Amino acid sequence: MQNKDRRAFIKKGLLGLAVAPFGVSMISRSAFAAMPMLDPNAPNAKALNYVEDAAQATSHPAFKANSKCANCALYQASGACPLFAGHKVDANGWCQAWVKKP
Secondary structure, rough: HHHHHHHHHHHHHHHHHHHHHHHHOOOOHHHHHHHEEOOOOHHHHOOOOEEEOHHHOOOOOOOOOOOOOHHOOOOOOOOOOOHOOOOOOOOOOEOOEEEEOO
16 A cells, blocks of 8 residues: 555656746746846855956956856856845856856
């Protein structure tokens, strides 16, 4: 009896995983548009040395030439960054977590 319950649980879990991307795509662009811009003085922004203009970060040891949010692997087309949940970042901004977009 337990094997049937476990199998049903696994099947439902796999179905849920298969359907999840479609649910995520249902989120409207207006939800992303409503996100506020990240305040450079916010604690998480300060912790990662975020600046709204990459030119202000050229003296930082982790800065690489031509690095900015727009060409970071973490930057999303909506302007969001997973490091700063619930906020958009400036495409010309920079933080020390910058990783070159592949």
